[in-house]
Amino acid sequence: MVKNETYQDRLLKTFRAANPCLMWAFFVVLAILPLVVKSEYYLSVMIICLIYATLAVSWNLMVGYAGILSFGHQAFYGLGAYFSAIMTMELHLSPWIGIPLGGCFAALLSFVIGFPCLRLRIAPYIAIATLAFSEILLVICKNWVSLTRGEMGLSGIPPLRDFSLFGLFPVVFSGGAKVPYYYVMLSIFFITLLFIYFQTSSRVGLAFKAMREEQDAAASLGVNITRYKLIAFLTGSFFAGVTGAFYAHYVSILAPDAVFGMGEMVEIVAITLIGGIGTFFGPILGAFVLVIGLEALRGLADYRLMIYGAVMVILIIVMPNGLLAGFNHLLEKARNFGMFRKARN
Numbered sequence: 001m002v003k004n005e006t007y008q009d010r011l012l013k014t015f016r017a018a019n020p021c022l023m024w025a026f027f028v029v030l031a032i033l034p035l036v037v038k039s040e041y042y043l044s045v046m047i048i049c050l051i052y053a054t055l056a057v058s059w060n061l062m063v064g065y066a067g068i069l070s071f072g073h074q075a076f077y078g079l080g081a082y083f084s085a086i087m088t089m090e091l092h093l094s095p096w097i098g099i100p101l102g103g104c105f106a107a108l109l110s111f112v113i114g115f116p117c118l119r120l121r122i123a124p125y126i127a128i129a130t131l132a133f134s135e136i137l138l139v140i141c142k143n144w145v146s147l148t149r150g151e152m153g154l155s156g157i158p159p160l161r162d163f164s165l166f167g168l169f170p171v172v173f174s175g176g177a178k179v180p181y182y183y184v185m186l187s188i189f190f191i192t193l194l195f196i197y198f199q200t201s202s203r204v205g206l207a208f209k210a211m212r213e214e215q216d217a218a219a220s221l222g223v224n225i226t227r228y229k230l231i232a233f234l235t236g237s238f239f240a241g242v243t244g245a246f247y248a249h250y251v252s253i254l255a256p257d258a259v260f261g262m263g264e265m266v267e268i269v270a271i272t273l274i275g276g277i278g279t280f281f282g283p284i285l286g287a288f289v290l291v292i293g294l295e296a297l298r299g300l301a302d303y304r305l306m307i308y309g310a311v312m313v314i315l316i317i318v319m320p321n322g323l324l325a326g327f328n329h330l331l332e333k334a335r336n337f338g339m340f341r342k343a344r345n
Contacts, residue, residue: 023281030186034179043178047250049291050185054192054243055264056271056283058236061196064278065205066232067212069123072113072130073240073268075137076106078259080241081248082141082148085157088249095160099245106241107234114237118229121215138260153255160184160249181250188246192239197280199235208232212278274315276322285323 030046037043055077062068080102088098117129141148148154160173160181171180199205207228210218219225248254257263267290275286293311297304315323 026284027190034182040178043182045292045295047178047182047185049288050182050189051243051247052267052271052291053284053287054185054189055240055268056275056287057192057196058239058243059268060272060277060279060283061200061208062232062236064272064283065200065212066208066229067123067215068118068229068232069127070130070233070236071127071265071269072132072134073236074260074262074264075130075134076110076237076240077244077247077264078134078137078141078256079106079109080244081254081259082154082244083241084245085154085248085254086147088158089154089156095158095245095249099242099249102245102248103238103240103242106244107238110233110237111230114230114233115226118233119226121225134260134262134265138256141256141260148256151256153253153258154248155253157248157252157254159252185246185250188239188242192242193284195239196235200280204228204231270312274312274323279322282322289323 059073062070083105084098084102087093088095113133162172164170173180207223271286272283276282
């Protein structure tokens, strides 16, 4: 006997089936947004959303997929930013070369810190080690005045160089227009998502999930725990470094606390938790909701951070698994309530 589907059942199935379509529709909207939105202010907000979404997605790969409890992700963001800025200012390299080099430098130092630390099986030790690494870099950056200019920060960082698309359409960055920077950051965001999607959908992704659930069981099945942890750690650090390098050339000024400070790490953690840790689309949703929400509260001056914090606490209590999981849960409850009412009738 075939059970009659309730309205809630159909709604739940439709929502789950529409998830991939909604995701691709969201990406299409992002791609055509500058054609509709002409305000430089709104485009700058969207660029910040994309920066934090990329950082959250790359951190989620470490924590949500591979189970590496890292609290020093902002260190690799800052390393990429400072390395690209210094290379372009001191050695006069093109920023187009500096951005991937910033990612490579961040990945290199992540290997230096990750190779000894990721051998540790106890998560709090890894968290403490990565947190200490970020704080050490912050102190070095503040005190190596001859290279980083200390707390005064680096200024006059070269913008991205102009180029001609297909030899026909000039793309100009030097005038301060936001549209070219938006599309560059959008490209970094898409490349990060595609790489992480294919990585987590492969055998490597299965190894990540096995480690996250139970390291000893994964090791007994032949998973090289240290190797796969390093893969996740290097991947996340590389994309954080690339994002930091882009940020340096976008704002043209860097201060140690702006990229190495714990405030950046708190933002990344909050975005990932609110969106849904261990999910693919959750951190992206969290980035756009929190960044746009905080910007919308700017008119409330000192009260906005208090309201922002209160809303985050409420969301974590009401939806502890994130916005996406919370919406799914609400649909499940609606479905069960519909079945209960039907049984009573």
